[in-house]
Amino acid sequence: xxxxxxxxxxxxxxxxxxxxxxxxxxxxxxxxxxxxxxxxxxxxxxxxxxxxxxxxxxxxxxxxxxxxxxxxxxxxxxxxxxxxxxxxxxxxxxxxxxxxxxxxxxxxxxxxxxxxxxxxxxxxxxxxxxxxxxxxxxxx
Amino acid sequence: xxxxxxxxxxxxxxxxxxxxxxxxxxxxxxxxxxxxxxxxxxxxxxxxxxxxxxxxxxxxxxxxxxxxxxxxxxxxxxxxxxxxxxxxxxxxxxxxxxxxxxxxxxxxxxxxxxxxxxxxxxxxxxxxxxxxxxxxxxxx
Amino acid sequence: xxxxxxxxxxxxxxxxxxxxxxxxxxxxxxxxxxxxxxxxxxxxxxxxxxxxxxxxxxxxxxxxxxxxxxxxxxxxxxxxxxxxxxxxxxxxxxxxxxxxxxxxxxxxxxxxxxxxxxxxxxxxxxxxxxxxxxxxxxxx
Amino acid sequence: xxxxxxxxxxxxxxxxxxxxxxxxxxxxxxxxxxxxxxxxxxxxxxxxxxxxxxxxxxxxxxxxxxxxxxxxxxxxxxxxxxxxxxxxxxxxxxxxxxxxxxxxxxxxxxxxxxxxxxxxxxxxxxxxxxxxxxxxxxxx
Numbered sequence: 001x002x003x004x005x006x007x008x009x010x011x012x013x014x015x016x017x018x019x020x021x022x023x024x025x026x027x028x029x030x031x032x033x034x035x036x037x038x039x040x041x042x043x044x045x046x047x048x049x050x051x052x053x054x055x056x057x058x059x060x061x062x063x064x065x066x067x068x069x070x071x072x073x074x075x076x077x078x079x080x081x082x083x084x085x086x087x088x089x090x091x092x093x094x095x096x097x098x099x100x101x102x103x104x105x106x107x108x109x110x111x112x113x114x115x116x117x118x119x120x121x122x123x124x125x126x127x128x129x130x131x132x133x134x135x136x137x138x139x140x
Numbered sequence: 141x142x143x144x145x146x147x148x149x150x151x152x153x154x155x156x157x158x159x160x161x162x163x164x165x166x167x168x169x170x171x172x173x174x175x176x177x178x179x180x181x182x183x184x185x186x187x188x189x190x191x192x193x194x195x196x197x198x199x200x201x202x203x204x205x206x207x208x209x210x211x212x213x214x215x216x217x218x219x220x221x222x223x224x225x226x227x228x229x230x231x232x233x234x235x236x237x238x239x240x241x242x243x244x245x246x247x248x249x250x251x252x253x254x255x256x257x258x259x260x261x262x263x264x265x266x267x268x269x270x271x272x273x274x275x276x277x278x279x280x
Numbered sequence: 281x282x283x284x285x286x287x288x289x290x291x292x293x294x295x296x297x298x299x300x301x302x303x304x305x306x307x308x309x310x311x312x313x314x315x316x317x318x319x320x321x322x323x324x325x326x327x328x329x330x331x332x333x334x335x336x337x338x339x340x341x342x343x344x345x346x347x348x349x350x351x352x353x354x355x356x357x358x359x360x361x362x363x364x365x366x367x368x369x370x371x372x373x374x375x376x377x378x379x380x381x382x383x384x385x386x387x388x389x390x391x392x393x394x395x396x397x398x399x400x401x402x403x404x405x406x407x408x409x410x411x412x413x414x415x416x417x418x419x420x
Numbered sequence: 421x422x423x424x425x426x427x428x429x430x431x432x433x434x435x436x437x438x439x440x441x442x443x444x445x446x447x448x449x450x451x452x453x454x455x456x457x458x459x460x461x462x463x464x465x466x467x468x469x470x471x472x473x474x475x476x477x478x479x480x481x482x483x484x485x486x487x488x489x490x491x492x493x494x495x496x497x498x499x500x501x502x503x504x505x506x507x508x509x510x511x512x513x514x515x516x517x518x519x520x521x522x523x524x525x526x527x528x529x530x531x532x533x534x535x536x537x538x539x540x541x542x543x544x545x546x547x548x549x550x551x552x553x554x555x556x557x558x559x560x
Contacts, residue, residue: 012443012452012470019439019466023432032432043475046439046468050432051145055181055463056210059230087228095229143434143554144525147427152303152312152330154423159299159326163292172292181461183335186299188326190292195323245424274423331425335461336490339510367508375509 008110009039010103014134015046018113021133025126026050031118033126034061037103039111042066050117057116064100064123065114066093072109074139075100076120099123104137148250149179150243154274155186158253161273165266166190171258173266174201177243179251182206190257197256204240204263205254206233212249214279215240216260239263244277288390289319290383294414295326298393301413305406306330311398313406314341317383319391322346330397337396344380344403346373349392354419355380356400379403384417428530429459430523434554435466438533441553445546446470451538453546454481457523459531462486470537477536484520484543486513489532494559495520496540519543524557 010018015037026033032052037045042065049058067075076098078086083096098120103111113130115123128138150158155177166173172192177185182205189198207215216238218226223236238260243251253270255263268278290298295317306313312332317325322345329338347355356378358366363376378400383391393410395403408418435457446453452472457465462485469478487495496518498506503516518540523531533550535543548558 009471012468015468016440016443020436023436044467044469044478046466047464048432048435048466049464051429054210054212056206056230056233058464059233060226063229084224084228087225092228092231095225097225097229141433141437142431143437144428144530145431147429148424149331149427151422151425152328153421155328156300156303157421157423160296163296179461181459181463183461183463184327184329184338186326186328187324188292188295189324191289198324250424334490334492336486336510336513339513340506343509364504364508367505372508372511375505377505377509 007040008105008108010037010045010110017133018130019046019048022115022126022130023048023050025129029118029122029125031122033115033117033123034058035126035130036061036065036114037111038065038069040069040109042069045111053117060095060097061099061114061116063093063095063114064097064116065112067095067112068100068102068114069109069112070094072102072104074102099127101127101131101139103131147180148245148248150177150185150250157273158270159186159188162255162266162270163188163190165269169258169262169265171262173255173257173263174198175266175270176201176205176254177251178205178209180209180249182209185251193257200235200237201239201254201256203233203235203254204237204256205252207235207252208240208242208254209249209252210234212242212244214242239267241267241271241279243271287320288385288388290317290325290390297413298410299326299328302395302406302410303328303330305409309398309402309405311402313395313397313403314338315406315410316341316345316394317391318345318349320349320389322349325391333397340375340377341379341394341396343373343375343394344377344396345392345394347375347392348380348382348394349389350374352382352384352389354382379407381407381411381419383411427460428525428528430457430465430530437553438550439466439468442535442546442550443468443470445549449538449542449545451542453535453537453543454478455546455550456481456485456534457531458485458489460489460529462489465531473537480515480517481519481534481536483513483515483534484517484536485532485534487515487532488520488522488534489529490514492522492524492529494522519547521547521551521559523551
């Protein structure tokens with residue numbers, strides 16, 4: 001019987017690289033963003049609110065990040081009809097809003113990233129740029 | 141690289157002028173209101189609950205004010221289909237209820253105002269009167 | 281048997297007069313303040329954060345105001361040794377910090393006022409000025 | 421009467437520079453840290469949890485940062501005897517723990533920085549390095 005198993009976690013070098021990549025892509029799109037990165041337990045590893053981003057998007061970006069880390073899948077994968085119920089049952093922590101992606105490395109989920117302030121497409125584009133910068137899987 | 145940028149904030153003279161203007165317009169309409177003013181980061185600068193206003197409208201007026209300040213746009217501009225999801229993901233902070241307007245001065249958002257207790261039209265009318273009293277932009 | 285009794289409440293004209301008087305006295309002392317006024321049930325009637333006041337003093341000023349309204353006595357009257365326990369038992373709502381005074385009119389408590397950002401003496405001086413402006417009792 | 425006044429805010433370039441400087445100094449001291457930066461109203465601009473830092477220090481670092489921003493002074497300046505009462509009255513937002521410093525630029529407070537996971541001396545050293553990196557005042 002195995003009482004322990006090995007896993008991976010993101011270093012703070014990885015967190016900073018992700019934030020920097022997110023800023024650069026958001027500046028290219030012209031839409032300032034709130035960027036949140038959480039670990040596999042949903043605890044915040046890093047976050048940045050860009051100048052001109054919506055400050056309340058910190059909250060939605062956090063919900064997107066923890067949803068993706070918990071589900072090990074993009075936040076927008078939650079079926080539409082299921083979204084209001086699961087949001088209510090989790091005090092708003094689980095959201096179907098687009099812009100939350102898991103940080104997957106060699107099949108292991110090491111956390112989640114959430115991006116908010118833009119359109120769903122912009123949010124996902126920036127989140128993917130953050131994942132790509134550290135060699136993690138990206139999502140369509 | 142710029143580490144700092146210049147911006148504007150509302151003085152307490154401005155806050156008091158807004159509250160007084162809101163009271164006067166609300167008395168004209170015959171509908172007592174809860175009035176809330178927040179700064180550009182959503183921190184409350186001033187608020188007033190008029191005699192006869194619904195006391196829980198303090199909460200919705202606050203949500204309207206912070207939504208407008210965060211989005212730099214009227215709270216009612218949030219698309220209808222998006223409202224339940226974004227409200228849940230932000231713990232109720234982002235609302236699509238009418239009556240929240242940003243305080244825009246020369247293109248800079250210095251905060252938000254939220255009005256609640258009346259109909260959507262009454263709330264917006266009072267919020268506009270508060271903006272007009274300090275020379276800020278008004279909204280249709 | 282009497283199922284109902286008469287009481288008094290502060291009008292919004294009274295609330296605005298108190299806020300204005302608090303601002304004027306605070307400007308005289310040179311210490312910007314957070315001013316909070318609550319009704320006899322502890323619900324906020326009005327508040328103002330002056331330019332240059334400590335923004336977290338909104339929270340302590342609220343605690344002072346509700347403490348005074350609940351106890352129908354100055355917040356600083358709470359015995360020193362009792363303060364930590366009662367604060368813990370009420371989630372921080374009851375505070376022994378000076379600057380909270382009840383709004384007493386002809387022996388009836390119609391609410392409380394809380395002032396914060398200055399020294400205890402400054403806070404009490406401003407709170408008394410707010411009470412005096414509406415003809416309510418003042419406190420030493 | 422002036423309804424508006426001018427002020428300064430930190431850009432996200434400034435926030436990132438501060439985080440990077442904090443990481444470098446913390447690595448030199450050998451003590452991983454939680455770093456939090458807030459604006460002049462206490463809203464989080466950026467944060468980073470270093471590998472090996474205490475995850476609950478995110479909370480204390482936030483309290484240190486908002487305390488410093490609200491008081492426009494180091495968190496440790498709060499008199500010892502006053503600390504338990506003011507912490508209780510503000511729901512834990514105001515703390516006397518060392519490691520919170522205001523971001524002062526030419527006499528204007530543009531926010532606060534909070535550092536937590538090390539000794540008080542280590543926390544202050546890292547916070548000062550973050551301030552120095554953007555040309556803001558440092559503190560003894």
